[in-house]
Amino acid sequence: MPLNFVxxxxxxxxxxxxxxxxxxxxxxxxxxxxxxxGLWRVGFTKFATRMLGELVEANFKVNVGDPIFPGDSIGSVEGFKAASDVLCVMEGSFAGMNDALNVDACIVKSDPYEVGWLYAAKGQPEEDSLDVHGYVALLQETIQRMADAGYGHDEDGEKEY
Known part of the structure; x- marks a missing residue:
């Protein structure tokens, strides 16, 4: 089924x-x-991939079937710009990582919403998850706060996110 985008x-x-x-x-x-x-795939949004840059490695410290809870650190990713914990945003059980990341972790940035997912979970999304319009509003606020704090500017003072 083709995706509709905002x-x-x-x-x-x-x-x-x-x-x-x-x-x-x-x-x-x-x-x-x-x-x-009850099976869900989880990945980084385009905003997150922009902050991390190209990924070079993804590791998970939970096993298939382990219970997982929102906010848990269940793994880590390393990119050219940053390293980061992978946080759980599901409640249920870990159903495995995306094996394609072992071959080419860069797919997380090049195709974040279909092929570049991070992990799968059996259960339900965290209670305070947002629909796309709620997320867009959150993103607008986040980027505005970053701009107000002086983040996102290059050497010439140009805005860059």
Whole structure:
């Protein structure tokens, strides 16, 4: 089933977000896997991939079947710009990482909403997850706060996100 997207633009940052996905305040998306009751895939939003840069490695410290809870650190990713914990945004059990990341972790940035997912979970999204419009509003506030604090400017004072 083809995805419908909501477009977002702020200064020089533009992104499209799948309309049917859920989103976390920590910049992850959650999408139910069609035909698999209670199974969800989780990945970074385009905003998160922009902050991390190209990923070079992803590791998970939980095993398939382990219980997981929102806010838990369940792994880590390393990118050219930063390293980061992978936070859980689901309640249920860990269903595995995306094996494609072992071959090419860069797919997280090049195709974040379909092929570049991070992990799967059996359960439900965190209670305060947002629909796409709530996430876009959160993103607008986040980028504005970053701009007000002086983040996102290059050497010439140009805004860059």
């Amino acid at each position: 477009r977002f633009k702020h200064a020089r940052f533009t992104a499209r977000f799948p309309e049917s996905y859920r989103y976390s305040r920590s910049h992850y998306w959650m999408a139910p896997v069609e035909g698999e009751e």
